[in-house]
Amino acid sequence: MQNGDISTVLEEEDVNIETEEGGWDLEDLDLPPDTDTPKTAPNARSSVFIAPNPGMPVSQIWVQKSSLAAEHAAAGNYDTAMRLLNRQLGIKNFSPLRPLFMDLHMGSHAYLRALSLSPVISLAVERGWSESASPNVRGPPALVFNFSQLEEKLSAGYKSTTSGKFSEALRHFLAILQTIPFIVVETRREVDEVKELIIIVKEYVLGLQMELKRKELTDNPARQQELAAYFTHCKLQLPHRRLALLNAMSVCFKAQNLSTAAHFARELLETNPTAETQAKKARQVLQAAEKNMRDVTPLNYDFRNPFVICGSTYTPIYRGQRDVTCPYCSTHFVPSQQGELCTVCDLAEVGADTSGLLCSPLQIR
Numbered sequence: 487m488q489n490g491d492i493s494t495v496l497e498e499e500d501v502n503i504e505t506e507e508g509g510w511d512l513e514d515l516d517l518p519p520d521t522d523t524p525k526t527a528p529n530a531r532s533s534v535f536i537a538p539n540p541g542m543p544v545s546q547i548w549v550q551k552s553s554l555a556a557e558h559a560a561a562g563n564y565d566t567a568m569r570l571l572n573r574q575l576g577i578k579n580f581s582p583l584r585p586l587f588m589d590l591h592m593g594s595h596a597y598l599r600a601l602s603l604s605p606v607i608s609l610a611v612e613r614g615w616s617e618s619a620s621p622n623v624r625g626p627p628a629l630v631f632n633f634s635q636l637e638e639k640l641s642a643g644y645k646s647t648t649s650g651k652f653s654e655a656l657r658h659f660l661a662i663l664q665t666i667p668f669i670v671v672e673t674r675r676e677v678d679e680v681k682e683l684i685i686i687v688k689e690y691v692l693g694l695q696m697e698l699k700r701k702e703l704t705d706n707p708a709r710q711q712e713l714a715a716y717f718t719h720c721k722l723q724l725p726h727r728r729l730a731l732l733n734a735m736s737v738c739f740k741a742q743n744l745s746t747a748a749h750f751a752r753e754l755l756e757t758n759p760t761a762e763t764q765a766k767k768a769r770q771v772l773q774a775a776e777k778n779m780r781d782v783t784p785l786n787y788d789f790r791n792p793f794v795i796c797g798s799t800y801t802p803i804y805r806g807q808r809d810v811t812c813p814y815c816s817t818h819f820v821p822s823q824q825g826e827l828c829t830v831c832d833l834a835e836v837g838a839d840t841s842g843l844l845c846s847p848l849q850i851r
Contacts, residue, residue: 544610547624553850556668559587560594560627571667576813576838579827582664586631590668593630626670626847633669633676636662636683643690647726656694659687663815663831669845677846684843685721688815691830693720693730696800707741708783714738715787716795716802718750728759732767739771742782748775749789794818797830810837 545561552558555574558567564587571577580587596609612625643658662683669680700713714734722730735750751768759765786801793802794809797817803809809818812828813835819826824837844850 544624548610548627551624552626552847554670554844554847556590556629556631556670557627559590559668560629562591570844574841574844575667576834576840577667578835578838579833582832583667586665586668589630594627629668629670631665631668633671633680636665636669640683640687643687644723644726647690647694648729652694652698656691656698659690659694660832662687663691664833666845667814667833667843671846672848673846674848677849680845681843684815688817688830689721691815692795692797692817693717693722695830696795697733699800708785711738711741711743711746711783712785712787713800715746715750715785715789716800718753719793719795724757728754728757728761728764731757732764735768735771739774743785744775745779745781746785746787747771748779751775796820796823797828798823798826812836813838813840814843 545563548557548561549563549566553570555567555570558564558570567587568577568580571580571583577583594611596611598607598609600607610624611628613628614625639658639662643655643662646652646655646658666680666684666687671677671680696713696717700710700717703709703713711734714730714737718727718730718734720730731750731754735747735754738744738750739747748771751771754768755765755772759768788802788804791804793804795801796803796809796819797812798819801820803818803820808821810821810824811818812831814833815828815831817828817830819828819836826836828834828836
C-alpha cells in the first residue's frame with residue numbers, strides 16, 4: 487500500500503470510528519444551527535511582526551569612508567588606526583597614545599540608559615551635524631581634539647619656558663607632539679599650520695631635553711658648555727633664543743672659555759634685547775673677553791660650520807655628513823640610530839619609509 491493510500495484510509499476511518507469500550511467521546515454537540523466555523527483564506531497575511539534589517543553600524547561606515555587615523559580610533563577600530571599611523575608616520579610606540587585612543591572613541595559617542603535594567607544604548611555623534619542633514623547620509627565622527635586646543639597648550643609651553651620651568655614646558659610640548667596625529671582640519675592653510683606646529687614643537691622638545699640633561703652633568707663642565715651651545719641652535723622664539731644665548735654665554739664665561747662666551751655675547755647683542763640687563767651683561771662679557779680671547783677647554787662646537795643636532799647623542803651633525811631623520815617630527819640622527827625609536831617624539835621609527843602626515847579630507851581627494 488502506498489503512502490497516499492494510507493492517508494486516504496485514515497481519513498475514511500476518521501469518519502467511521504466507533505465508540506467501543508468507552509473510547510473516543512465523539513458525540514455530536516448541541517450547537518445552534520447558525521454557528522459556522524470561519525475558514526482562513528489561502529492568501530491571508532500573517533500577523534507576525536518581522537523586524538527590519540538593522541543596516542550597517544555607523545562605526546563601520548566611518549571606517550569605510552575614511553583614511554584618517556583619528557576617525558578610525560573614534561569608531562573604535564584601533565587596529566586600523568594603528569596601521570594607518572604606522573604607514574603614514576612610522577609610529578611604532580603606541581603606549582603614549584593609548585589614552586588618546588580611548589578619549590577619541592568615548593568622545594564620539596553618547597551613552598543613554600532607557601530603563602534601569604536595560605543595557606546602555608550607544609549613539610554615534612557626528613561632526614557638523616544639523617537638522618537639515620539627510621538621515622540617510624552619515625557624517626564623520628565628532629572628535630575631542632582640535633587645533634585651537636594645541637594653540638592653548640603651545641602658549642602654556644612658551645610661558646613655562648620663559649619662567650624656567652623646563653620639565654613642565656617639556657610636558658606641554660610633548661603632549662602637543664603626541665596629539666597632532668589625531669588632529670583633523672578642513673582647509674589647506676590649516677594643514678600647513680599643523681605641519682609648521684610639528685617643527686616648532688620639535689625644536690623646543692629637543693632644546694629642553696638638552697637643557698635638562700645639562701643640569702644633570704654637574705661633574706662635566708665641558709659637556710655642559712656643549713649642550714648649552716647646542717641649545718642656542720634650536721629654532722626658538724626670539725625671547726627664548728635670547729635666554730638660551732644668555733645662558734650659554736654665562737656657562738662658557740664661568741668655565742673661562744672666553745672666546746666662545748664672546749661669540750654668544752655678540753649673538754645676543756645682534757638680537758637687540760629689550761631687557762637692558764641682558765644687553766649690559768653681554769657688553770661686560772665682551773669687554774672682559776677682549777683682554778684674553780681664548781678658550782681653556784676644547785669643545786665639540788664650531789659655530790662657523792652649519793650643523794643640525796642629533797636627537798639621541800646630542801652631538802652636531804655638520805653639513806655634508808650623513809644622517810637619518812624621524813619620519814614624523816623630522817628630528818635628525820646619526821646613522822647608527824637607523825631603526826631606533828625617536829627620542830624626541832617617542833613615537834616613530836627613525837629612518838622609516840612613510841607616506842606622510844594625513845590630517846585633512848582634502849589631502850585624500
